[in-house]
Amino acid sequence: MSLRTDTPPAATAVRRFGRAERRVHRTTAVLMGVCVFTAACLYVPQLAQLVGRRALVVTLHQWSGLALPVPVLVGLASRAFRADLGRLNRFGPHDRTWLRAALRRDRRPASRPAGKFNAGQKIYAAWIAGATLVMLGTGLLMWFTHLTPLVWRTSATFVHDWLALTIGIVLAGHIGMALADPEARRGMRTGSVGRDWAEREHPLWRP
Amino acid sequence: MNSEQPPQLPDEGDARGKPIGRRVLLGTLGLGALGVVTAPTLQRGLESFLAGASDKDPTGLTGLLPNGGGFRYYSVTSSVPRKNADTYRLTVDGLVDRPTSYTLAGLKALPQTRMVRDVQCVTGWRVPDTPFEGVRLSRLLDAAGVRPSAGAVRFTCFDGAYSESLTLDQARRADVLVALRMRDEDLGHAHGGPVRLYVAPMYFYKSAKWLSGITVTEDVEPGYWEERGYDIDAWVGRSNGREDEPTD
Numbered sequence: 001m002s003l004r005t006d007t008p009p010a011a012t013a014v015r016r017f018g019r020a021e022r023r024v025h026r027t028t029a030v031l032m033g034v035c036v037f038t039a040a041c042l043y044v045p046q047l048a049q050l051v052g053r054r055a056l057v058v059t060l061h062q063w064s065g066l067a068l069p070v071p072v073l074v075g076l077a078s079r080a081f082r083a084d085l086g087r088l089n090r091f092g093p094h095d096r097t098w099l100r101a102a103l104r105r106d107r108r109p110a111s112r113p114a115g116k117f118n119a120g121q122k123i124y125a126a127w128i129a130g131a132t133l134v135m136l137g138t139g140l141l142m143w144f145t146h147l148t149p150l151v152w153r154t155s156a157t158f159v160h161d162w163l164a165l166t167i168g169i170v171l172a173g174h175i176g177m178a179l180a181d182p183e184a185r186r187g188m189r190t191g192s193v194g195r196d197w198a199e200r201e202h203p204l205w206r207p
Numbered sequence: 208m209n210s211e212q213p214p215q216l217p218d219e220g221d222a223r224g225k226p227i228g229r230r231v232l233l234g235t236l237g238l239g240a241l242g243v244v245t246a247p248t249l250q251r252g253l254e255s256f257l258a259g260a261s262d263k264d265p266t267g268l269t270g271l272l273p274n275g276g277g278f279r280y281y282s283v284t285s286s287v288p289r290k291n292a293d294t295y296r297l298t299v300d301g302l303v304d305r306p307t308s309y310t311l312a313g314l315k316a317l318p319q320t321r322m323v324r325d326v327q328c329v330t331g332w333r334v335p336d337t338p339f340e341g342v343r344l345s346r347l348l349d350a351a352g353v354r355p356s357a358g359a360v361r362f363t364c365f366d367g368a369y370s371e372s373l374t375l376d377q378a379r380r381a382d383v384l385v386a387l388r389m390r391d392e393d394l395g396h397a398h399g400g401p402v403r404l405y406v407a408p409m410y411f412y413k414s415a416k417w418l419s420g421i422t423v424t425e426d427v428e429p430g431y432w433e434e435r436g437y438d439i440d441a442w443v444g445r446s447n448g449r450e451d452e453p454t455d
Contacts (some may be wrong), residue, residue, distance in 0.1 A: 155246030
């Protein structure tokens, strides 16, 4: 079965994401990409040496970071997006089963029951949302330095730096998993996935 | 949970599931806040641990960790030209009786001063016990003959953008050098070589890299970062809203 076919016959295709979800994902991904790239240019000596232009890079980093929650907030206007947030939020008994299987490195589909989103995706979504807000908060403390006591700023820098490293690793995992699953990527790109894939990876999902 | 026919488990849209996503999100926020509150303690522990680890780390990877020790490269331009013993010149002009231009060899021929202090960056990193060696700025100023109307010194750099300044009193301090060597090696390009300014008691942005011009002026003219909000009198521990241990 080729996973790269562009338009599978209508009977085998399942609608996974509407335009709102895909647009929110895409703009968030672009903003996050700018944030991570500019952060690397400010932080990794070799990249800093290559890019220079420190004042410009700082400005880009600050504004893309500030804008990062905006796509999700705008997306709240969409009913489909709100429904997906609801699905990400709610954990059923099958999610516990999925997580146990993940901890045991049990990859058999039968031991990984999942609805539209599996438990790993749910935890990732919640964590990255929280982490983004922590980055935003600590980032603002570092940006508007004269508004807060001194200790706060040093502490904010500390949290911002270490959490950035953690986010970098988790984000690499997120992208790595997407790279390993072309059909999941197709779902996010075109909005549709093959029925086989949906039944195998998300058996409890009722599209 | 082994049947191929999924049982009557609810799809996630069903409100009967537990709102664990929200708890994870709030938990992450809470941990972030806790991190900010406990950061001073955590940071002290980590810094001493990483400082020890980076001494034994042949890969240099610990240098990339936050507070992992070592210098960080900052440049405000996209690329910086390279200068060597043939092409480098340092001019001293402005309110002086004898404007001068030094070659690298000319600077090396003058009496050298070596100092070992901590380097403190305003962004937080600190490199302990770093030797710098070079010519006292006061010596160059005296050689040029500063006029009585002068009150400040402006520094320009061959990256084409960076500038710095000191009051004349600050510039005449014994711990302000025109540095040719750092860590007992000739200054490399990445560290501002062949010649940089070294203002020991101040945050490191005062120690302009790629120094090419010293101009004696009447009043202090704010430098590159000072135009962008940094303090002009940048004493370590007494400026920029920071409380680092002084480096003088």
